[in-house]
Amino acid sequence: MTSPLESVALFHLGPVPITVGVVVTWAIMAVLVLGSILVTRRLSLMPSAAQAAIELIVDTVDAQIRATMRVEPAPYRAFVGTLFVFIFVANWSSLVPGVEPPTAHIETDTALALLVFAAVIWFGVRAGGVRGYLATFASPNPIMIPLNFVESLTRTFSLLVRLFGNVMSGVFVIGIVLSLAGLLVPIPLMALDLLTGAVQAYIFAILAMVFIAGAVSEKNIPASDTPSQRTLP
Amino acid sequence: MNWLAFISIISAALAVSFGAIGPALAEGRAVAAAMDAIARQPEAANIIARTLFVGLAMIETMAIYCLVIALLLLFANPLLK
Numbered sequence: 001m002t003s004p005l006e007s008v009a010l011f012h013l014g015p016v017p018i019t020v021g022v023v024v025t026w027a028i029m030a031v032l033v034l035g036s037i038l039v040t041r042r043l044s045l046m047p048s049a050a051q052a053a054i055e056l057i058v059d060t061v062d063a064q065i066r067a068t069m070r071v072e073p074a075p076y077r078a079f080v081g082t083l084f085v086f087i088f089v090a091n092w093s094s095l096v097p098g099v100e101p102p103t104a105h106i107e108t109d110t111a112l113a114l115l116v117f118a119a120v121i122w123f124g125v126r127a128g129g130v131r132g133y134l135a136t137f138a139s140p141n142p143i144m145i146p147l148n149f150v151e152s153l154t155r156t157f158s159l160l161v162r163l164f165g166n167v168m169s170g171v172f173v174i175g176i177v178l179s180l181a182g183l184l185v186p187i188p189l190m191a192l193d194l195l196t197g198a199v200q201a202y203i204f205a206i207l208a209m210v211f212i213a214g215a216v217s218e219k220n221i222p223a224s225d226t227p228s229q230r231t232l233p
Numbered sequence: 234m235n236w237l238a239f240i241s242i243i244s245a246a247l248a249v250s251f252g253a254i255g256p257a258l259a260e261g262r263a264v265a266a267a268m269d270a271i272a273r274q275p276e277a278a279n280i281i282a283r284t285l286f287v288g289l290a291m292i293e294t295m296a297i298y299c300l301v302i303a304l305l306l307l308f309a310n311p312l313l314k
Binding site for chain 2: 004067068162164165169200206207210
């Protein structure tokens with residue numbers, strides 16, 4: 001049985017090996033970008049069916065950002081929404097026969113988690129300046145500095161391991177069941193896998209929002225319901 | 234098969250089995266508490282469900298850690314190279 005921790009290189013682009021997961025990622029990116037361009041090219045006040053669907057997605061993302069971060073969603077919509085839509089489509093790409101979700105490989109998840117790590121710093125510095133961002137490490141008091149610093153690293157790691165573990169275990173279990181039993185047996189597991197994929201995409205986006213909110217608006221929100229208090233991984 | 238591989242397989246199974254106990258109990262408690270809260274306050278069901286999902290994902294991560302340890306032992310064991 002092949003190891004789920006390593007991926008096979010499909011071809012080499014100079015010195016860089018290109019794996020199947022990377023090619024699938026490119027395909028998903030192309031589909032998402034082309035789809036968005038095609039749908040948003042002719043926006044009108046009387047929306048077509050496609051425009052209404054896209055508006056529904058954007059509205060849902062906005063509502064979730066408002067509910068989780070308690071801020072206006074405009075600066076975060078692009079990042080969080082793209083993260084959610086990409087992971088959702090990537091997890092559900094196993095619906096296409098022969099395609100393995102790129103999120104079942106640890107490199108894709110590492111890239112996504114590092115994006116969140118960088119975005120927390122970027123939004124934090126943009127909201128409060130470098131000094132203000134560093135000051136969030138010293139809250140509630142300076143004794144917590146090492147702990148907060150370690151937390152910012154471990155939560156990135158747990159974000160990566162959570163997504164990888166969930167998606168990969170789904171693919172792995174389906175592979176095992178398919179090798180043991182016949183044609184139609186893995187279908188309930190596949191349905192469960194779709195549910196897990198959707199929930200994990202949602203949770204990844206929610207956690208990214210919570211981390212960003214913790215870096216951005218620590219002092220604007222009353223201490224009783226600071227979103228960052230729900231973040232301990 | 235040498236005894237190092239033997240022990241690796243046993244400990245991978247142990248890691249998953251014992252690593253599943255704690256999260257299973259914890260998820261059961263979390264869902265029970267959320268059910269209780271929704272029964273008392275049905276109008277807050279949306280917020281409770283959202284927080285429950287995020288919390289369940291947090292709890293589940295512990296089991297996933299154990300799964301990753303088991304996979305490391307089985308497929309990327311540095312002692313067996």
